[in-house]
Amino acid sequence: MLSKNKTGWLLLSPTILILILVGLVPFFYVLYVGFFKWNPLAVDPSMQFEGFALNYRRLIFDEVFLESIWRSIKFSVVTLTLELTLGFLLALSLLSSFPLKSFFRSVHTLPLVIAPIVVGSIFKLFTVQGLGPLPHLLKDYFGYTLNYGLNADQAFWMIVIMDVWHWTPFVTLTLLAGLSALPQDPYESAKIDGANNFQIFVHITIPMMVPVLIVVIFIRLMDSLKIVDEVWMLTGGGPGYATRFTGIHIWKEVFEKRYYGLGSAMSILYLYITIVICWVLYSVMVSRGKNED
């Protein structure tokens, strides 16, 4: 039996080795650096120990950082709400048959495979002042001035629209897969009992879809908390701090200001918040799975 186990470990070892090298080692390294003051551009470019967890104590009062976290959470909640509502409606509509359905579905899948940085480029070309058709159309037909290079609210909502454009198809297709797999018996008995469509939706469809909904929320939340690429392309985090999400803020602190120590502490806190949110959702997911068994 021992030799059989050995073969198993041998097969697993390259995977474990690579994940330690590029996953675990960087994690402990950033944890370590977070306890030091370290700025390679300062008068003293070496690492200095200034007292326990000083960087973390600083971060509690770092408004720009805390605001970036708040902004990321706000963005995630807003996009998640929009994408879930829209995606659910679209998935329901795809259950019935109508002309050109498979064509519409294929086009709807398209944004999913486009790289975030390319999505950023597409939206930049489409919406930038002086080139894109969108500001012109809005100006000509509605008298609305779109210039997210100056207007903070417009910049934030532009990113929201871009994210909805990019990721609603994911929600639609996942929910559609879930809806198609639902058992038909509850629907038939509900119809016999004389329930209307709305009652069926609220009392049968939604409760049965909860496991799939949690998976979608889990994955979308994880990804929208990470967002960097498309924002970087479209607004660069501006104007001012309007679209400076946590990932972008860390990049700026670390690679523009070269605050290695403080940036590391930020990274750890960012990681911690993401893990806590994911862990809560994951345990909800697991406990629901157990209830059903």
Next chain:
Amino acid sequence: MKTKKAFAKLGTTFLWSLLTIITLFPIYWMILVSTRTPVELFGKPDLSPTFFEKVHWKNFTKPFLDGIYSDYLFNSIIVATSNAALVTILALMATYALSRFKLPGSESIFFWTMTNRMAPPAAFLLPLFLLFSTVFKFGDFTLFDTKIGLILLYCVFNLPFAIWLLKGIIDGIPRELDEAMIVDGASLFTIFRKLIIPLAAPGIAVTSLLSFLFAWNEYLLASTLTSVYARTIPTGLSEFVTTTGTNWGTMAAVALVSMIPALLFLFAVQKHIVAGLTFGAVKG
């Protein structure tokens, strides 16, 4: 009742047409921009299609024939292909071990590989940058700005994904089949070659295509961990933003070319994309 249903159908078709226009319009505009000269792009946007004879091919030839973008494209192809191959082989080995051997702690290992996928890459930029440029040193060789560095790095998100996707497939192959082969004295290599790979072939294809796509599309890590020699096409795209007086036509052309693999794969992976993006938690 019948007319009501017909109206509902018409309404749904109308809404989906609208949605399709919203999806395609920005992409259509990008294609238009890529065919035009800077002068043509000046002023009010012209939404009519460009005639084939009038396409400004210089937008494509300039970056890809004279410029550094052909190098970027080459790097992207090498990195994404090698990463997909490496990930598929390693994930196949790891999944077989997790599925067939009752290893102590294999559940925790499985969960740990998953966490690598969940972590935001921005939190790992600094440690990876420092490790790649100064700590992981073999003589003069560092992983910073090398294709090998990126190939290894992309395993962080692609390996957990591939293991997750393949696990369902390999668990589905009856154990009795490989046990019978072991009784007949077949080696592990033979089991893979004659049993696992042929039976899991569609799953393996989807896994490697999606791994390729994720590696091809990755931007943040590539832009931070390369400087000259290993830059990929997404990093090249972001370089347009910083240079003064962006040449929109060229930018659109580069973006369009970088989309080609995604468009090619769309047809191959469309049916599996849900399972792929939800880690197999929801079957597509």
